[in-house]
Amino acid sequence: MKVVTIIGARPQFIKSGAVSRSFIEYNQTNPKESISEVIVHTGQHYDSNMSDVFFEQMNIPKPAYQLDINGLGHGAMTGQMLEEIEKVLLIEKPDWVMVYGDTNSTLAGALAASKLHIKLAHIEAGLRSFNMRMPEEVNRILTDRVSSVLFCPTDSAISNLEKEGYNDLDIAIVKNGDVMMDASLMFSAFAKAPQEEIPSNFILTTVHRAENTDDPERLKNIFKALNTISQETPVVLPLHPRTKSFIEKYDIQLGSNLHCIDPVGYVEMLYLLKNCSLVLTDSGGLQKEAYFFKKYCLTLRDETEWVELIDNGFNKLVGADFETIMAAFKNAHSQSPDFSLDLYGNGEASKKIIEGLLKHK
The missing domain is CATH 3.40.50.2000 (Glycogen Phosphorylase B;)
Known part of the structure; x- marks a missing residue:
């Protein structure tokens, strides 16, 4: 199985770092049915301190494609990313495209995959701020709608999707937890x-x-x-x-x-x-x-x-x-919330993503 991962912004580097490490661990124990990952870096964050450093520090596999698209308005940036990601997908012919969060890179990857009829997995699906003036809100709503599998970090995310009628659509909904917690546990040392x-x-x-x-x-x-x-x-x-x-x-x-x-x-x-x-x-x-x-x-x-x-x-x-x-x-200073409360899973979110991809392939 081949997965093309689209990333371009700081949080996406961190999240993909956790999932990429889980792919590597899975392949070590399942060599006959391994998962190959091709990483595409759109270039949305182009400052070296906000981009290259994450690959170096977190031992994430280097991107196979660097699109270097940045410094543009929303429309021009998203349009150029869509065009270039489509070219990559026509070359790689993956089984899955995987996108994270709610950036222009996320939406461009989602549109490219859906127009080429490639299965799309959205990590951090179902999140809503209910503010349509935020470009991130538009990106996440549109990405959810064209996805094949929605990986949700929380119960509230699943509830949002249910209220929007996703139970009546041919889209799988999976509560997997939060890959940011996976990354925090992996790299805090x-x-x-x-x-x-x-x-x-x-x-x-x-x-x-x-x-x-x-x-x-x-x-x-x-x-x-x-x-x-x-x-x-x-x-x-x-x-x-x-x-x-x-x-x-x-x-x-x-x-x-x-x-x-x-x-x-x-x-x-x-x-x-x-x-x-x-x-x-x-x-x-x-x-x-x-x-x-x-x-x-x-x-x-x-x-x-x-x-x-x-x-x-x-x-x-x-x-x-x-x-x-x-x-x-x-x-x-007077706040003392109970941080022992488990809101985002136990650090197994990345493994559940792999299980979901295999189940719905």
Whole structure:
């Protein structure tokens, strides 16, 4: 069986790292019915610190195809990816195309597979933020609809699909757990400090979502809060390239105790997660990783697809309102959620993906 895996953004490198390792382990014990994987890197994240470093650190097989498509608007980027991925699929003729999450790379891979009538597996299916202004929401909904198998990380994801009528469609739904947890368990022992000096007792922050970076009022409010918080507790911010450009565009001033560092690799991010006291982020993946490492999280968004984190008190939505962010920060030290609660499986999600591919081939 041949699988073409489409990846292009940081979280997808991490997720595919866990699944690729499971493919290798499966082939070692099942040589007569092995699974070959061909990795296609669209180039959506092209900064070497946000792309190449993941393959080096996590021992993910190097991509067989590098499409180098980046720096474009949504339409142009998705269209060019669709065109180039289609060429790859015509050459490779896989049994499956596998996509992750909700990026433009995800949608382009899904459209290419569906138009060529190749079975599509969507990892992290069924997630919904219920905000159609988010390009990620559009991507995940469209990808789910053209998939052959939907691998869902949570009960709420399955519930979303059921409400949308997926039980009446010829699409298999599998609850497999979260491959991000697999990756965290696999690679946590390799955590290492970034090259930059990191203060003690710090807050880890990431900001990159278009809904925040593209809106000057939201971004200014967020950084006003980060500057204020940093006067009390140091804030470490691995700075996404596009966020950096908007900070410069809007002439946002950064406080002296707001430590902006270059984007970090996955093992450095694991170090930051292990050693921080609190997480502030607009990243979907980092919300979960905070939970994996037993850290309370404030989410700089108005909604999240990871509703179980909110419902069980591990996470609080604070949007981009200065007063709301500050009030939640002041209350964060009093939060003591039960991190022994199992929300995302026991680290077997990747193995269940393999089982699902074999069952529905």
